[in-house]
């Protein structure tokens with residue numbers, strides 16, 4: 001399966017984006033309206049944070065919507081549905097009221113502002129071209145449904161492997177995202193792969209500065225599976241030369257939780273069900 005790289009400067013960007021998302025559940029946007037230099041600086045600053053001791057002052061707490069806010073260490077991490085090993089990662093969850101280290105707060109806020117604007121634009125494109133697949137709760141309102149309070153910026157650190165990892169543990173085991181769409185700046189380190197309908201894993205293309213967009217389970221549910229939520233994973237570095245720390249910063253966009261996704265589910269009931277599966 002080939003994930004298309006769509007240049008946002010091109011006249012066909014809108015159609016090409018919708019088409020690749022519909023076909024593969026993923027798209028890579030070149031020249032997105034995001035500050036690429038800031039994203040590189042954030043990756044460096046957050047790496048320093050994860051290597052320091054200050055992170056222990058920011059241990060995560062649960063938010064009212066069921067998300068977490070703050071630092072989640074490797075021994076807590078996450079176990080993907082259907083797997084029995086924790087992912088080899090630590091991460092920091094940022095929601096609107098999250099207290100951030102002073103040195104990281106301004107860039108995180110500025111980045112959040114930009115990804116929210118981009119997210120609304122892309123949801124608007126999907127609504128225009130795929131609206132007929134959406135139920136009455138979302139049709140014509142996909143962009144407006146975005147709820148920054150329920151959306152989540154996750155800063156991930158995958159440390160270099162030490163050799164002491166449990167057998168079979170990987171950086172991020174195969175999973176689907178729960179939310180509407182995810183906006184993921186291309187990391188400076190490789191490893192992200194998507195599962196094609198043919199059962200083959202392929203690398204997601206892109207260069208730092210690009211942004212990967214994928215549709216999540218909520219959008220799959222809301223679009224009667226017209227927009228697929230595609231499995232993806234992060235593989236371990238294959239050799240010593242590539243055994244480097246990897247930073248990644250997905251923004252998970254969620255709608256207002258009382259919105260009806262489908263006859264069976266509100267966004268809130270759907271989220272609760274999925275988070276319970278993860279917290280094992």
Ligand SMILES: O=C(O)CCC(=O)C(=O)O
Pocket residue numbers: 154156172177184187192232233234248249250
């Ligand atoms: O680190 C990455 O490139 C992907 C992370 C991811 O898929 C996730 O956190 O849901």
Ligand SMILES: [Fe+2]
Pocket residue numbers: 175176177232
């Ligand atoms: Fe993911």
